[in-house]
Amino acid sequence: xxxxxxxxxxxxxxxxxxxxxxxxxxxxxxxxxxxxxxxxxxxxxxxxxxxxxxxxxxxxxxxxxxxxxxxxxxxxxxxxxxxxxxxxxxxxxxxxxxxxxxxxxxxxxxxxxxxxxxxxxxxxxxxxxxxxxxxxxxxxxxxxxxxxxxxxxxxxxxxxxxxxxxxxxxxxxxxxxxxxxxxxxxxxxxxxxxxxxxxxxxxxxxxxxxxxxxxxxxxxxxxxxxxxxxxxxxxxxxxxxxxxxxxxxxxxxxxxxxxxxxxxxxxxxxxxxxxxxxxxxxxxxxxxxxxxxxxxxxxxxxxxx
Numbered sequence: 001x002x003x004x005x006x007x008x009x010x011x012x013x014x015x016x017x018x019x020x021x022x023x024x025x026x027x028x029x030x031x032x033x034x035x036x037x038x039x040x041x042x043x044x045x046x047x048x049x050x051x052x053x054x055x056x057x058x059x060x061x062x063x064x065x066x067x068x069x070x071x072x073x074x075x076x077x078x079x080x081x082x083x084x085x086x087x088x089x090x091x092x093x094x095x096x097x098x099x100x101x102x103x104x105x106x107x108x109x110x111x112x113x114x115x116x117x118x119x120x121x122x123x124x125x126x127x128x129x130x131x132x133x134x135x136x137x138x139x140x141x142x143x144x145x146x147x148x149x150x151x152x153x154x155x156x157x158x159x160x161x162x163x164x165x166x167x168x169x170x171x172x173x174x175x176x177x178x179x180x181x182x183x184x185x186x187x188x189x190x191x192x193x194x195x196x197x198x199x200x201x202x203x204x205x206x207x208x209x210x211x212x213x214x215x216x217x218x219x220x221x222x223x224x225x226x227x228x229x230x231x232x233x234x235x236x237x238x239x240x241x242x243x244x245x246x247x248x249x250x251x252x253x254x255x256x257x258x259x260x261x262x263x264x265x266x267x268x269x270x271x272x273x274x275x276x277x278x279x280x281x282x283x284x285x286x287x288x289x290x291x292x293x294x295x296x297x298x299x300x301x302x303x304x305x
Contacts, residue, residue, distance in 0.1 A: 034254035035062070036276040040082050043276040046253070047091050054264050055272050056248070057093040058130060059086075062277035064100045069110060072103035076114040080121045087125035094128040096273065099142055111145065119153050126155070128180075133159035135188040136195065143170060150177040157221075161186030162206035163195040171209055175216050182221040182250060183209050207232050214242050221271065223250040225259070234268075244268060 036043035040059070047057050059082060066072045079097055086093050097118070103110035122129050131146050133139065139161075146158040157180035160167050164186065174181070185202050186195065196202045203226070210233055213220045222233050230249060237247065248269035251260050264270050 060096040131158040180219040
């Protein structure tokens with residue numbers, strides 16, 4: 001049943017007609033509970049509230065798969081404006097972005113040029129930037145871009161997905177640049193030829209990646225709501241005397257909020273991934289696909305109003 005639910009919601013995530021409808025009725029489907037508003041200005045009070053509780057944040061302007069240079073430039077400027085507002089409001093926040101929104105599918109030169117503009121602004125305002133990982137057809141290009149940028153900038157990280165067979169080797173290949181990585185299970189629909197079909201294998205691989213990356217001495221963001229993964233990490237870092245400033249836990253805005261505060265009370269660093277923008281539909285459906293419990297959450301949002 002879980003596999004059926006996941007396939008169903010990933011199928012819905014790919015439907016443009018449903019995307020258009022969803023933008024009109026977003027709040028009715030609970031989107032306002034996991035998305036921080038249509039603009040960054042709407043998200044600022046939410047970030048300030050999270051910061052006041054001791055939680056750190058990374059923000060992401062929703063949207064991907066841009067096909068025009070003009071739109072890629074607009075998304076680049078949105079990232080630059082966000083960095084400036086993070087600084088102006090003195091928010092404890094990083095920024096995450098998707099390189100398909102900056103022209104990855106158009107040309108290497110375009111996405112490189114746009115990333116350089118963003119990173120120069122990020123350096124100026126001391127804001128850390130994470131390149132989100134997308135589907136497996138773009139993994140190689142994304143990692144190559146990250147490695148080249150890491151040679152120029154320290155304040156940049158990326159993401160490794162444990163459901164891909166290649167991820168262990170990717171971790172080894174990246175180690176030479178001392179990468180700051182967010183480790184996740186993965187949320188896109190992938191073929192069995194590139195990704196583990198069984199959840200147990202995905203979970204096992206995530207634990208192996210966490211172990212390897214921490215023992216390599218690199219900063220590790222463990223992005224999971226799974227208690228088994230969280231408890232595994234707690235035990236592993238204690239056993240190996242890994243300092244708490246070498247890792248953090250990351251969770252999604254609006255989900256498991258009490259768990260975030262509980263981890264904070266235990267002395268761990270917790271960062272909340274807070275997306276904003278009106279292009280929320282694909283993000284929302286992938287969250288439902290990841291975890292069956294999120295389905296009940298969504299329907300609660302529908303009927304609450």
